[in-house]
Amino acid sequence: MYRFGDFELDLDRYELRRGGDAIRTEPRVLELLHYLIERRDRVVPKEELLDSLWPDVHVSESALTSTIRDARRALGDAPSDARWIRTIYGRGFRFAGDVQQTSAAPVIVPHAQRRSIAVLPFADLSPARDQAHFCDGIAEELINTLARLDELRVISRAAAFDFRADDDLRVLGDKLDVHHILRGSVRKADDRLRITVHLVDVRNGHHVWSEKYDRQTGDIFALQEEIAENVARVLLGVLTERNRNAIKSTPVRLDAYEFYLKGRTYLSQRALEAAIGMFEIGLEFDRDYGPAYAGLADALAEMAELDGDAQLIVRADAASQRAVELAPHLAESHISRGRVLALEKRYRDAAAELQLALAISPGSAEAQERLRALDPHV
Numbered sequence: 001m002y003r004f005g006d007f008e009l010d011l012d013r014y015e016l017r018r019g020g021d022a023i024r025t026e027p028r029v030l031e032l033l034h035y036l037i038e039r040r041d042r043v044v045p046k047e048e049l050l051d052s053l054w055p056d057v058h059v060s061e062s063a064l065t066s067t068i069r070d071a072r073r074a075l076g077d078a079p080s081d082a083r084w085i086r087t088i089y090g091r092g093f094r095f096a097g098d099v100q101q102t103s104a105a106p107v108i109v110p111h112a113q114r115r116s117i118a119v120l121p122f123a124d125l126s127p128a129r130d131q132a133h134f135c136d137g138i139a140e141e142l143i144n145t146l147a148r149l150d151e152l153r154v155i156s157r158a159a160a161f162d163f164r165a166d167d168d169l170r171v172l173g174d175k176l177d178v179h180h181i182l183r184g185s186v187r188k189a190d191d192r193l194r195i196t197v198h199l200v201d202v203r204n205g206h207h208v209w210s211e212k213y214d215r216q217t218g219d220i221f222a223l224q225e226e227i228a229e230n231v232a233r234v235l236l237g238v239l240t241e242r243n244r245n246a247i248k249s250t251p252v253r254l255d256a257y258e259f260y261l262k263g264r265t266y267l268s269q270r271a272l273e274a275a276i277g278m279f280e281i282g283l284e285f286d287r288d289y290g291p292a293y294a295g296l297a298d299a300l301a302e303m304a305e306l307d308g309d310a311q312l313i314v315r316a317d318a319a320s321q322r323a324v325e326l327a328p329h330l331a332e333s334h335i336s337r338g339r340v341l342a343l344e345k346r347y348r349d350a351a352a353e354l355q356l357a358l359a360i361s362p363g364s365a366e367a368q369e370r371l372r373a374l375d376p377h378v
Helices: 027-038 046-053 061-075 132-146 169-176 217-236 241-247 254-268 272-285 290-307 310-326 331-343 347-360 365-373
Strands: 002-004 007-010 015-018 021-023 085-088 092-095 116-119 180-189 192-201 206-216
Touching: 007 027, 015 027, 027 046, 027 061, 027 092, 027 206, 046 061, 046 092, 046 192, 046 206, 061 085, 116 132, 116 169, 132 180, 132 217, 132 254, 169 180, 180 217, 192 217, 206 217, 217 241, 217 254, 254 272, 254 290, 272 290, 290 310, 290 331, 310 331, 331 347, 331 365, 347 365
Parallel strands: 116 180
Antiparallel strands: 002 007, 007 015, 015 021, 085 092, 180 192, 192 206
């Protein structure tokens, strides 16, 4: 909760109060106040506010002007003598005045039942709209990273990627049985990268956290780690040392990573030959990149499931073994290995690999689903 003057911005109830009495305001006004108060140490440009309050939607400045006006009206501010929201002409807006934060972490979701999340595909806002693989890859990496945390239940990519950010979030939350959705957008141009992310409570549609990042493309690994840590901190409150270590990423050559992401995108589209090709090209850039072997094993295994080619199973077996050798710390490696072992009808060994995956990523929905599928055999 934030207190300023005789006002309170209550983030649990998501309401603005004056002298203890609630002030009727639109949700967008509350989002604006929350955003400005959290960044009260600097001037917030108009463009940043537009991107944050209207993600993935093009609106004119008049929408922002109207929201600023409504916020000032709620606070009893006048543009000519603004006490709280000041216009810095030619630059943007700044929240002025003393603010007291009465809770160290006002947006924490403390109850275990609420610690569930789905990460939706990120929207591609790149100039040529040709970075879908990169956008999907970022979302998938966040899924994999967050699933390593004991306290979170993370919906699998297969389930979450059936939906898009413009779907009705409350309906989506009911279908996926989650209380929080992470959505975002990516703009990639040359070596520059802009990623905007929003964490939404689907029960009331409120944004409990949002941020925009402008970085070099080469910073993508550190950036994914930073986003995952911020999301985890909002949902869980205090991060343990174990959780911080679980979130840490392993840097890899960017070109190998990009081909890996393309392979995963093709795999999700069941374009198996194209997926295999992308994984193999990625491995030409980095022969020791474990996730690329895991992806290759998945693609080969799926192709073998379709046509029963024994040679494909042999290749999938070799790729999955290599994935585990190179990246035993990743659940992805053990899931791929378990899938191949199940294809070879080595069900007990498959179950052991999937249990290893769950030991690494307790929230992995895919590992849980594959382990349940083995029940009749073990």
